[in-house]
Amino acid sequence: MLDEQGSDGPVVATVAKACVTALTATLPGEGQLSGEEKFKRFLLAQRIVGTPDLDLAAEDIVLLKRLIGTAYPPLVVGRVWEVLDPASAKA
Numbered sequence: 001m002l003d004e005q006g007s008d009g010p011v012v013a014t015v016a017k018a019c020v021t022a023l024t025a026t027l028p029g030e031g032q033l034s035g036e037e038k039f040k041r042f043l044l045a046q047r048i049v050g051t052p053d054l055d056l057a058a059e060d061i062v063l064l065k066r067l068i069g070t071a072y073p074p075l076v077v078g079r080v081w082e083v084l085d086p087a088s089a090k091a
Contacts, residue, residue, distance in 0.1 A: 015083045018076055020045045022067035061085055
């Protein structure tokens with residue numbers, strides 16, 4: 001999705017990396033998450049990392065869009081949402 005130069009060479013940002021980062025982050029305004037919610041997010045992150053062409057459930061897409069929207073600036077939100085929910089990208 002985006003390339004940026006890191007100290008050890010190019011760092012490639014992907015939709016999967018953005019999703020996993022948002023799922024595993026402590027985000028502002030979420031308060032204290034239950035262990036159950038943290039585990040649910042962990043399992044989804046594991047599925048995203050381990051499954052190319054993953055077919056996500058609607059509830060997973062809603063969760064990811066909310067978390068991505070909180071965790072990232074507009075450019076990343078737009079690019080990730082285009083992939084997660086192409087219908088939302090149509091103007």
